[in-house]
């Protein structure tokens with residue numbers, strides 16, 4: 001712990017760690033020194049001078065080296081002739097800071113008068129009005145009148161689009177550089193900057209498309225004026241008209257805390273609608289940031305024309321609207337028959353009664369009721385996912401109390417098979433920041449990703465060599481692997497060829513392995529780049545083995561994280577849902593199939609042939625729903641209450657923000673109503689009661705309750721309604737920080753190493769190896785309804801190296817027919833020099849049915865016009 005320094009600010013004494021800035025020391029004792037350019041999450045620059053204070057320091061007697069004393073025995077303080085900026089001046093022992101003097105008051109008045117010389121009188125129409133630091137600080141510290149003539153104000157462009165998401169009002173900019181610094185230092189995307197000087201200075205974007213960053217929305221939160229606004233919210237509402245509901249992001253496993261601002265409005269027929277999505281502070285999860293997918297990707301919940309709004313029953317071959325009674329009765333009857341069938345065929349491994357296939361967007365309460373339903377009728381459950389390892393995360397996942405913010409020197413982080421910014425943006429940000437604090441980052445991936453900039457070691461294995469790479473790291477300290485079958489490593493190396501052998505022997509891998517093993521704390525994040533389910537199982541197991549054999553389990557800031565593609569896949573694993581390797585056969589073998597929040601037929605037409613009786617429960621009429629016998633309309637997460645378990649196994653609550661669409665029900669309730677018709681005692685009324693039952697049945701969740709998940713604690717930096725100037729418009733967290741579960745290794749339950757062979761790909765003479773990758777802006781159910789992000793969505797494309805394209809006679813933009821084992825698809829060619837030759841990358845969820853590596857052939861379908 002660093003040395004404590006004691007100083008006095010406006011008569012109050014405070015002790016803070018050495019190196020603390022005056023502005024933060026003041027904040028800790030409730031004294032607000034006004035700031036514009038300073039932001040507690042960024043290095044200070046001292047540009048605006050709003051934070052000027054009078055600073056006095058003890059006079060040191062040169063002969064004794066002690067503080068000199070006044071005649072009355074008090075310490076002699078000497079004040080500097082000029083005021084100093086509180087945001088750049090660190091505290092020192094015995095310092096005396098005065099922020100309430102006449103001199104400081106005049107300085108603040110001058111700065112505000114100066115800032116307002118060319119600021120427009122826009123407050124009545126400005127989006128920031130009501131939560132604007134300039135407005136608030138002018139009211140608090142301004143001169144009350146200006147000597148400047150209104151007619152002499154300089155007028156500048158008021159609607160400058162910086163890309164299609166963010167708009168700049170040049171007149172309002174006070175040149176604080178918060179936005180530019182955020183993009184450069186925090187987001188790592190320096191795509192905006194200052195152009196020109198003096199009053200002509202303006203913010204410009206250097207990228208194409210404009211403001212090309214997944215983080216752009218955060219600049220609108222921290223801009224201290226209404227210069228930067230989101231196109232989504234611009235002129236949409238006044239801040240004081242908005243309600244605020246606590247929520248969670250539903251797009252990835254990070255579990256970012258959100259606030260959904262809503263308003264009832266005439267243009268929506270008097271309905272309550274979401275006006276904007278804001279970050280809610282949780283320093284253990286997302287700090288005060290969210291990515292643009294989390295901010296702008298909610299519109300699918302409001303796609304009223306496309307949302308399912310009543311149950312549908314297939315009658316004479318057509319899906320026909322019916323009431324809930326009729327739909328549930330049909331479903332219950334058929335499930336009853338399937339359960340009877342289950343008893344008859346219980347000896348047959350190739351037949352099942354009821355199978356519930358659930359997706360990772362479901363809340364814990366939904367999954368618990370679905371599991372109860374399946375268990376009660378002798379049915380089975382499955383998770384619709386291309387990733388495995390949730391059971392291992394429950395054993396050797398991040399220890400309770402872990403926080404990326406505490407990771408720095410002494411920590412090693414291995415990120416494997418993952419393009420982290422595309423798959424879980426906030427984790428990318430937090431790993432990058434850990435590297436900046438001194439953590440050692442090892443990136444293992446066949447191609448370069450943005451996180452490479454933060455990497456100390458880059459391990460380039462060939463696609464298929466994911467688990468083998470981890471095994472090779474483990475093999476470098478073979479003395480620590482008592483249970484390793486001797487042939488395992490060698491077999492895997494051989495299967496992955498020369499490149500893999502070279503990598504395994506390379507000094508870089510050896511050094512990375514040592515850095516991992518010798519670190520005080522080590523963490524692994526594994527993703528699903530280039531692998532299907534069997535590959536993912538092998539990789540997860542190899543990661544767990546590496547952690548166990550290097551003694552990095554069962555402790556805070558140690559363990560493994562799976563970079564799932566859905567918000568609650570870890571919760572699904574915790575509740576017993578697991579993906580199936582042979583999904584096609586599993587679906588066919590079921591007498592009745594209940595698909596909830598998943599669209600297997602949409603992802604892969606080969607999965608369209610299913611069981612005798614198909615029920616689909618979803619928000620939209622998906623491709624799978626179109627084949628169903630019964631379709632049940634579910635509520636979106638914005639319309640209901642529930643809980644998710646994040647990838648870090650933090651269980652968190654979300655709350656309803658808008659009324660549900662008519663006739664849509666929450667998933668847990670629908671499952672419960674079906675169960676009740678089958679004579680089961682299932683809770684359908686309120687999710688807190690379902691959660692209590694869950695906690696009583698699932699040991700890892702035993703100590704949890706909704707009340708506990710809603711507990712909060714003090715957080716630093718202080719943000720919130722009264723402190724807008726300081727941290728931006730991020731919402732203070734008053735609704736719950738959630739609870740991180742401990743992995744079994746932390747509870748002293750020993751986990752043994754096991755071995756899982758990675759799958760081998762068959763040989764191919766001329767084929768190209770197509771591997772799936774994940775992109776943040778895919779064309780899945782959530783983003784395809786977002787008009788705002790439409791231009792940024794990934795096209796249906798295959799991505800390959802120029803050399804490979806030349807070899808195949810195709811050019812950038814050409815349309816090609818991609819021939820898979822059992823399917824084909826049209827895709828455009830996209831060239832990228834980072835892709836290994838002999839491989840094509842296929843983004844998931846863009847309409848190309850690839851869920852695992854496969855040899856493919858490309859055939860030119862249409863030449864791009866020159």
Ligand code: SF4
Nearest residue numbers: 173174176177179223
């Ligand atoms: S746009 Fe906003 S954040 Fe950026 S420099 Fe101007 S006032 Fe500061």
Ligand code: SF4
Nearest residue numbers: 249252256291294426
């Ligand atoms: S990082 Fe993930 S959870 Fe957070 S806002 Fe982005 S998509 Fe949502």
Ligand code: FES
Nearest residue numbers: 046048049051087
């Ligand atoms: S100079 Fe201190 S806040 Fe700007």
